[in-house]
Amino acid sequence: MKREMDWNNLRYFLAVARLGRLSPAARRLRVEHSTVARRIEGMERAMGTRLFDRHREGLMLTEAGQALLPMAEMVESTMAVVAEELSDRDTAVRGEVRLGTPEGLAVCFLTSRLKPLLDDCPGLTVELLALPRLANLASREADLAITLEPPRRGPYIVARWSDFTYFLYGARGYLAMHEPIVTRADLANHPFIAYIDDYLLIPELRFLEKLCDKPNLRFCSTSMLAHKEAVLAGIGLAVLAPYIGASDPRLVKVLPEEACFQYTFWLAAHADRLRLKRVRVVWDYLRALGGAHHRLFLHGED
Incomplete structure (x- = not known):
């Protein structure tokens, strides 16, 4: 016999469906791992069907779980709006x-x-x-x-x-110690700073292959803030976002008319x-x- 479902369990179902594991779901909900597991098991008993398949990679929605997901999200959204309307009748945010x-x-x-x-x-x-x-x-x-x-x-x-324009930057002190960079051909004489290719999720950020055939990479990081610090340390040149480059007077644009990349x-x-x-x-x-x-x-x- 199917039991009456506790609708509060939908929060636990949604967290596991979105994160794929019990531990991250527990952290998001600020409860114990065992609480999430117990809630999911209780929900499956009440509905008389499995909502998740257990794999080494985590928990995957079953066909029943996939059918429940959009309905659970609709309930979540409606309850959030109701809660906000009831608590904010004074129009405060x-x-x-x-x-x-x-x-x-x-x-x-x-x-x-x-x-x-x-x-x-x-x-x-x-x-x-x-x-x-x-x-x-x-x-x-x-x-x-x-x-x-x-x-x-x-x-x-x-x-x-x-719209954003990313520019090539060098440190003022670094550039003063080298011959002026006048053309793209001059870039071959300088080391570069870039992203680690294996961890680059956005192909558009592969700037250097658009600047040089064989850039001399000396430092790579997943962080553009690390790129900035490497430039300031004199390691080489790097393409930086405008809000990073413009915020520090120690940074100077290099070939701003050519070494620039526009994105939205x-x-x-x-x-x-x-x-x-x-x-x-x-x-x-x-x-x-x-x-x-x-x-x-x-x-x-x-």
């Missing part, structure tokens, strides 16, 4: 909003520009995920994301945030999350922020 962005953008641009938003919304908490990879909106790792690769399919809202950053959110007032407020603030700094992003001049 309250709660947490998690934003995923590239590490350099988070550290060198966004963090110092969030204070006006937080001053206007004393009940709002912004959680900034400074990641060396793309934030996963599907797993609800973040409510919003600023990304080079927006979701192509699914229930997402995507808006153009800003996108602001993305799951459609369900934008139903929440607190998420919409952050979304609107970020869109205005992107438009207000067009010159910095496109020309590397603050």
Whole structure:
């Protein structure tokens, strides 16, 4: 006989479905590993079917689990909106909003520009995920994301945030010690700093192959902030985002008319999350922020 289902178990089901393992789900829900396992087992007993197959790689949704997932997400979204409406009848913005962005953008641009938003919304908490990879909106790792690769399919809202120009930079002291770099051919005489190719998730960030046939790589890192520090240390030249290069007078653009790469950053959110007032407020603030700094992003001049 099927038992009546505890609807609170949907939170546990969604966390495991999105993260694929019990331990990460437990951390997100701030409960013990055993609690998550017990809740999932109870849910499967109540429904009379398995929701997950257990594999060495983790837990995979069964056919029944896949059928339940969109319905569970609909319940989650509706309950979040109801909770917000009931608690915020005074129109105040309250709660947490998690934003995923590239590490350099988070550290060198966004963090110092969030204070006006937080001053206007004393009940709002912004959680900034400074990641060396793309934030996963599907797993609800973040409510919003600023990304080079927006979701192509699914229930997402995507808006153009800003165009960016990445420039080649050298340290002022390093450049003073070498012959002037006048043409691309001169770059063959200099060492370079770049991403570790095996960990590069965005092919567009393979800058150097567009500059030199055989660049002399001397230092590689998954972090653009590490690239900046390596440039300042005099290790070599690196392509940096404009908000990183323009923020430090010790950095100088090299061949700015030729050694430059333009990309578009996108602001993305799951459609369900934008139903929440607190998420919409952050979304609107970020869109205005992107438009207000067009010159910095496109020309590397603050």
